Amino acid sequence: MLFRSRFMPCQECGASVDRTDLPTHECSPQRWADYQAFGLRDEIAELEAGIGRYLATASGRFETWLAARQVHGQA
Numbered sequence: 001m002l003f004r005s006r007f008m009p010c011q012e013c014g015a016s017v018d019r020t021d022l023p024t025h026e027c028s029p030q031r032w033a034d035y036q037a038f039g040l041r042d043e044i045a046e047l048e049a050g051i052g053r054y055l056a057t058a059s060g061r062f063e064t065w066l067a068a069r070q071v072h073g074q075a
């Protein structure tokens, strides 16, 4: 059972830490930096996916249409 595992991932650095050691666990700075950067990559990927989803929505299409119309209007 996952939740009965003796080890749980540290929220800060992602290391598997024995539950009983978690209160005294100290994150390795290198591991912490890697884990935080990895989390950030996920957020950036999610943001890009969100922009893609937005552009696929009606208002995104409207803005695309509006932008195209403005370009053609000036021509």
Ligand SMILES: [Zn+2]
Binding pocket: 010, 011, 012, 013, 014, 015, 025, 026, 027, 028
């Ligand atoms: Zn840690």
